[in-house]
Amino acid sequence: MNPALAMLNVPTLVHLSPVDLVIIVFYFALVLAIGLYLKEQANTGEDFFMAGREMTAWVAGLAFLSANLGSLELMGWAGNAYKYGILAAHWYWIGAIPAMLFLALVMMPFYHICKTHSVPGYLKLRFGSGAQALSSISFAFMTVLMSGINMYAMAVVMRVVLGWDINVSILISSVTVMIYVALGGLRSAIFNEVLQFFLIWAGALLIPILGLIEAGGWTGLKAKILQNLTELHVANPGAYTHAWSTLGSFTDNPMGINWVGIVFGLGAVISMGYWTTDFLVVQRVLSAKDLRSAKLAPIIGAAFKMMVPFIVILPGLLGLALLRDPHTGSLLRLVPADLAWSKAGQAQGLHGYDEVLPLMLARYCGPGLLGLGITALIAGFMSGMAGNVSAFTTVWTYDIYGALINKNASDESKVRMGRWCTVIGVIISIGTAYLVMNAQSIMDYVQELFSFFIAPLFGTVILGMLWKRATPAAGFWGLFAGTLSSVGMYSWVKLDPSAVKYVALSSHAQDQAQNMFRALWCWLVCVIVTVVVSLVTKPKPDSELADLVYGLTPIPHEEKVSMFHSPVFWGVVVAIAFVILQIIFW
Amino acid sequence: MKVGGSLSIWFFIGISLAVNGAVIFGTGIYELLHPPEHQVVLYNLHANVWWGGILLALGLFFSLRFSPARERARLASNS
Numbered sequence: 001m002n003p004a005l006a007m008l009n010v011p012t013l014v015h016l017s018p019v020d021l022v023i024i025v026f027y028f029a030l031v032l033a034i035g036l037y038l039k040e041q042a043n044t045g046e047d048f049f050m051a052g053r054e055m056t057a058w059v060a061g062l063a064f065l066s067a068n069l070g071s072l073e074l075m076g077w078a079g080n081a082y083k084y085g086i087l088a089a090h091w092y093w094i095g096a097i098p099a100m101l102f103l104a105l106v107m108m109p110f111y112h113i114c115k116t117h118s119v120p121g122y123l124k125l126r127f128g129s130g131a132q133a134l135s136s137i138s139f140a141f142m143t144v145l146m147s148g149i150n151m152y153a154m155a156v157v158m159r160v161v162l163g164w165d166i167n168v169s170i171l172i173s174s175v176t177v178m179i180y181v182a183l184g185g186l187r188s189a190i191f192n193e194v195l196q197f198f199l200i201w202a203g204a205l206l207i208p209i210l211g212l213i214e215a216g217g218w219t220g221l222k223a224k225i226l227q228n229l230t231e232l233h234v235a236n237p238g239a240y241t242h243a244w245s246t247l248g249s250f251t252d253n254p255m256g257i258n259w260v261g262i263v264f265g266l267g268a269v270i271s272m273g274y275w276t277t278d279f280l281v282v283q284r285v286l287s288a289k290d291l292r293s294a295k296l297a298p299i300i301g302a303a304f305k306m307m308v309p310f311i312v313i314l315p316g317l318l319g320l321a322l323l324r325d326p327h328t329g330s331l332l333r334l335v336p337a338d339l340a341w342s343k344a345g346q347a348q349g350l351h352g353y354d355e356v357l358p359l360m361l362a363r364y365c366g367p368g369l370l371g372l373g374i375t376a377l378i379a380g381f382m383s384g385m386a387g388n389v390s391a392f393t394t395v396w397t398y399d400i401y402g403a404l405i406n407k408n409a410s411d412e413s414k415v416r417m418g419r420w421c422t423v424i425g426v427i428i429s430i431g432t433a434y435l436v437m438n439a440q441s442i443m444d445y446v447q448e449l450f451s452f453f454i455a456p457l458f459g460t461v462i463l464g465m466l467w468k469r470a471t472p473a474a475g476f477w478g479l480f481a482g483t484l485s486s487v488g489m490y491s492w493v494k495l496d497p498s499a500v501k502y503v504a505l506s507s508h509a510q511d512q513a514q515n516m517f518r519a520l521w522c523w524l525v526c527v528i529v530t531v532v533v534s535l536v537t538k539p540k541p542d543s544e545l546a547d548l549v550y551g552l553t554p555i556p557h558e559e560k561v562s563m564f565h566s567p568v569f570w571g572v573v574v575a576i577a578f579v580i581l582q583i584i585f586w
Numbered sequence: 587m588k589v590g591g592s593l594s595i596w597f598f599i600g601i602s603l604a605v606n607g608a609v610i611f612g613t614g615i616y617e618l619l620h621p622p623e624h625q626v627v628l629y630n631l632h633a634n635v636w637w638g639g640i641l642l643a644l645g646l647f648f649s650l651r652f653s654p655a656r657e658r659a660r661l662a663s664n665s
Contacts, residue, residue: 019609019613022609023606023609023610026602026605026606027602030598030601030602034598037593059595191595191598194595194599195595195598195599195602198599198602198603199602199606202603202606202641206633206637210627210628210631210633213628213631214627214628362626363626363627364626364627364628364633365626365633366613366617366622366625366626366629366633366634367613367617367622367634368609368610368612368613368614368634368638369610369633369634369637369638371609372606372610375606
């Protein structure tokens with residue numbers, strides 16, 4: 001039976017009271033009010049697509065982080081923490097912080113000075129229209145598909161957790177996003193993302209606080225996890241609460257990965273690719289009002305990103321320690337979603353990994369608090385979707401419509417196109433959501449596909465920024481070869497699963513470990529091809545690379561500010577806090 | 587950062603936190619007076635009372651600190 005259909009008969013996890021509904025309805029009313037209020041502020045292209053480039057560091061920084069804090073991110077990583085233990089926190093620490101600081105202090109000046117509207121726009125300036133077309137078409141296509149998949153997954157969660165109708169969930173949430181983004185453009189998306197950021201924390205923070213009280217603090221939590229996993233005969237139970245000490249060997253930890261995959265695959269390639277070149281997040285920082293704000297924004301985002309494991313990873317670990325079957329009192333063991341949502345799984349009352357956050361929410365939150373927690377999940381979904389839609393709109397309008405279809409488009413027509421694109425993007429997303437509903441396997445393939453583009457794109461952008469010898473032909477062929485090699489490795493493992501020992505260096509590698517190593521190899525392919533092609537083709541003259549490449553870009557003199565207003569100072573503070581966290585949870 | 591006119595985004599955030607905090611705090615007080623039949627884990631800590639109170643206080647602070655009247659006055663003094 002199709003899991004989506006099987007779920008229609010699933011008993012719901014929680015039941016909302018009228019007070020909870022008041023909180024949820026108030027949230028929808030407020031985001032629409034902000035969109036309506038901002039309508040008059042989005043008349044020019046700069047206003048609609050770049051929020052007038054007048055955001056403060058705090059607003060840009062919180063939106064930068066919020067656009068990434070989708071509800072799937074919240075529930076998915078809580079589920080991963082339940083499955084892999086504290087290793088999942090690496091996606092918030094080494095998988096984010098170094099890249100965000102690198103974006104702030106090294107890459108932001110180039111993005112800011114060249115006044116590009118998008119990352120593909122930078123590629124056009126640096127490498128020409130070939131690289132721009134390849135990256136913009138793939139980005140636009142994947143963004144709306146991902147938006148639809150997230151929409152479907154969110155509706156499924158609302159069905160499982162609350163018993164809401166899937167069609168109603170999809171329509172209400174997507175139409176709300178469409179209205180406030182179409183009215184106010186990026187400014188509306190950003191302001192709602194800041195609001196959503198606060199609601200996510202307000203709704204989710206109580207779970208770890210109460211969970212730690214119940215578990216007896218961090219020490220009590222570790223002892224309970226060790227006891228429970230030993231009881232369940234899980235291998236290496238101690239590995240679930242250590243972030244680094246079990247990464248010496250592939251077989252010592254639940255993820256089947258070693259430190260090379262985490263440090264180089266995740267820290268040096270995947271996270272650098274995502275946080276520095278994925279336009280969904282970079283667009284928020286490009287809206288900053290000046291260079292200092294643009295540099296501070298990712299640092300502010302990094303400071304809060306470091307704390308996200310408290311509301312995402314910790315609830316997953318608390319689930320390992322505290323969740324028990326309410327009827328038998330025995331340990332509750334969560335299982336993969338396809339098993340939980342199968343007919344047999346439902347007959348046994350099984351729950352999927354991704355349900356750990358709603359389960360913990362239902363455990364501690366009564367009327368009112370439950371409504372706020374559900375609002376946090378909805379807010380997460382809407383901020384992620386608004387991010388996808390506004391990024392798609394900008395890339396379509398500037399890098400596809402303006403660059404390939406109508407090169408003489410006026411500013412007014414671009415704004416009009418942007419509003420229509422928002423509507424069309426949402427409609428395509430809804431269509432994708434229904435497509436996925438009828439063919440679940442598409443979801444896995446598209447999510448994998450999305451990761452194919454990120455790592456090589458980072459290789460192309462970073463070489464373009466730091467190496468003036470990189471040529472336009474090399475930019476295109478490096479990106480193309482890197483993407484092709486990623487698809488090739490993925491297909492190889494799909495056709496012959498034993499190939500995982502070559503791609504991920506270990507036959508024990510789980511999905512996440514495979515992603516890390518595939519990203520590392522395809523980034524290397526991109527860099528090697530870019531370098532080799534550059535050496536045999538003609539570079540652009542220096543005069544055409546001004547404001548685009550290190551060494552040829554005069555960095556504007558920043559105003560004299562005190563140490564406490566300096567991006568470098570706060571970057572160092574965040575870096576020190578990051579190192580301390582690694583030592584504490586070693 | 588202004589949303590437009592004299593309304594700040596922080597004002598909207600204040601309103602949101604204050605309304606949610608008031609509703610949750612009020613529900614918590616009601617539950618103190620009329621304990622529910624099915625209680626959540628750690629009900630004895632009355633999280634909705636103190637968490638609702640914290641959100642309400644934060645929301646009021648933001649709403650007053652970035653109220654339209656105060657923002658207008660600040661803009662007038664800067665110009």
